[in-house]
Amino acid sequence: MEQKQDKLIVCPCCGSDACYESEFTTKDGNLKTWLCMTCGFTTNTTMTEDSDALKQTLELTAELIKDLRQDHQGLAWFPTAITMPEKGMIFPEPQTWGKRETDTETGETKETEYQDWGWTVVKAVDIPEEEQSKYPDPRNPGTFYKKRMDMKGKKRFLKLEFMDAAEELGMFEKWETSTKKYGPQIGSGGEYNDPNPSSSTK
Numbered sequence: 580m581e582q583k584q585d586k587l588i589v590c591p592c593c594g595s596d597a598c599y600e601s602e603f604t605t606k607d608g609n610l611k612t613w614l615c616m617t618c619g620f621t622t623n624t625t626m627t628e629d630s631d632a633l634k635q636t637l638e639l640t641a642e643l644i645k646d647l648r649q650d651h652q653g654l655a656w657f658p659t660a661i662t663m664p665e666k667g668m669i670f671p672e673p674q675t676w677g678k679r680e681t682d683t684e685t686g687e688t689k690e691t692e693y694q695d696w697g698w699t700v701v702k703a704v705d706i707p708e709e710e711q712s713k714y715p716d717p718r719n720p721g722t723f724y725k726k727r728m729d730m731k732g733k734k735r736f737l738k739l740e741f742m743d744a745a746e747e748l749g750m751f752e753k754w755e756t757s758t759k760k761y762g763p764q765i766g767s768g769g770e771y772n773d774p775n776p777s778s779s780t781k
């Protein structure tokens with residue numbers, strides 16, 4: 580697989596001009612992928628209506644991600660979910676936000692809450708050596724995880740702050756290599772698809 584030059588296009592989902600278009604040459608021909616750094620939506624040229632790729636994605640994907648689907652020029656777009664075992668995860672999640680409103684008649688300020696989806700960042704943290712025996716790696720019997728996802732230390736970002744969420748995770752230190760290695764990914768369920776299942780019970 581060979582990657583050609585990336586370029587930035589206007590995102591059909593949110594209208595920002597920070598949508599990365601990458602083109603790959605594979606043995607089956609050309610593949611284009613898109614990932615918007617503002618809204619975090621992603622797609623690729625296989626995600627056409629009625630395609631197997633789209634069917635598979637719909638089978639593996641959490642309801643929230645499916646509900647947020649947008650269709651543009653015949654391609655289905657979904658919010659991405661990124662898992663980097665050494666760094667952490669970013670995934671969309673329903674969240675509760677606070678809003679301060681001032682009553683125009685009484686001048687009274689009150690706090691209200693509203694629900695919307697947003698980005699959650701969970702960082703990978705080191706497991707102390709003496710505790711690693713509690714975290715066996717099911718895919719490699721006899722070996723143990725050295726990192727776990729810190730589910731208690733969630734950081735939240737608004738839905739158009741994907742860039743900040745990615746920065747929080749340190750995705751840009753090796754952005755080039757990490758996109759080649761890990762994604763953009765569609766169809767991961769984020770928290771529902773925890774790569775280190777033992778982490779959430781501790």
Ligand SMILES: [Zn+2]
Nearest residue numbers: 590593615618
């Ligand atoms: Zn966008």
